[in-house]
Amino acid sequence: MKHLMLSTSLIVATAVPAFAGTETEASGSAEAEVQLETPAADASGEANVSGEAQADTDTMEQEAEELANEAEAEAEELANEAEAGAAELADEAEAGAAEVEQEASELATETENAAESMSDAVNPDADGPAMEALAEGEMTTEALTGAWTYDSNDEHIGEVSQVIVNTSGSVEAVIIDVGGFLGIGEKPVELTMGDLDIGKMDGDIRVKTHLTREELEALPEYQSE
Known part of the structure; x- marks a missing residue:
């Protein structure tokens, strides 16, 4: 009986270190796995942040480009309107100048005709009828x-x-x-x-x-x- 108990104790003593080593190795393996998996998680997070930042940058660049295109289109439209307005004013000024010139020409013609009529009235034509002599008693x-x-x-x-x-x-x-x-x-x-x-x-x-x-x-x- 004593011999049996001694053998059992020997078996337990021999087995415990084996289990202890296994637990240590398992613990070390788990820590290693944790240590190996943690950098991978950090890299993934950094990649996600970098991707989001790049996406935001692309969106801002696209919005800025759209704003620039809109501003350029509005500027071009305003320039076209200004050019059209200037052309219209130039046409109106030219038409007004032509009208004034026409009126001035007509007025000059009327003045010339009036002057000729007055000249004919106050300056008898030399080839026209000569003056008649006054009768006696008319020179009063x-x-x-x-x-x-x-x-x-x-x-x-x-x-x-x-x-x-x-x-x-x-x-x-x-x-x-x-x-x-x-x-x-x-x-x-x-x-x-x-x-x-x-x-x-x-x-x-x-x-x-x-x-x-x-x-x-x-x-x-x-x-x-």
């Missing part, structure tokens, strides 16, 4: 006052503003307002009957002198007493 102060006067070139140079008669009642001289425009700036000069030809044309009395406009304007200004 009332008839001569206001009569149109022409120079040696048949140009209208003024009107008779005053008639000077002598003691016998005959016309001695006339005062003619020379120059000026519409009664402004006229210069009265005295002409004797020897400087004048007086007659009628189209029923109105006309006075003509052999002096030119320049000679008339060079005469001294008449001073009434």
Whole structure:
């Protein structure tokens, strides 16, 4: 019996180290596996973070590119609108200038025609009818006052503003307002009957002198007493 118990103790003593070694190896193997698996987990996490960052970067770059394209499209549209507006304004200005030019041309034509009509009225054509002699008693102060006067070139140079008669009642001289425009700036000069030809044309009395406009304007200004 003692011999059997001793054998059993020997078997247990012999077996325990074997199990102990196995447990140690298993523990070491587990720790090794944990140590080996942990870096793999960290690398995977870092890879995921890096991938997400790259995805965010790509998204931001795409959004920035889209914004840039939109801004470029809007800028181009604004430039086109500005160019169209400038062209429209240029066309309107050109049309306005053409209209003003047309109106100015028409006004110039009307003015020229009016000037020719006035010239025909105040400057009878030399080839037209000659002045008729005045009948006896027609050369009166009332008839001569206001009569149109022409120079040696048949140009209208003024009107008779005053008639000077002598003691016998005959016309001695006339005062003619020379120059000026519409009664402004006229210069009265005295002409004797020897400087004048007086007659009628189209029923109105006309006075003509052999002096030119320049000679008339060079005469001294008449001073009434």
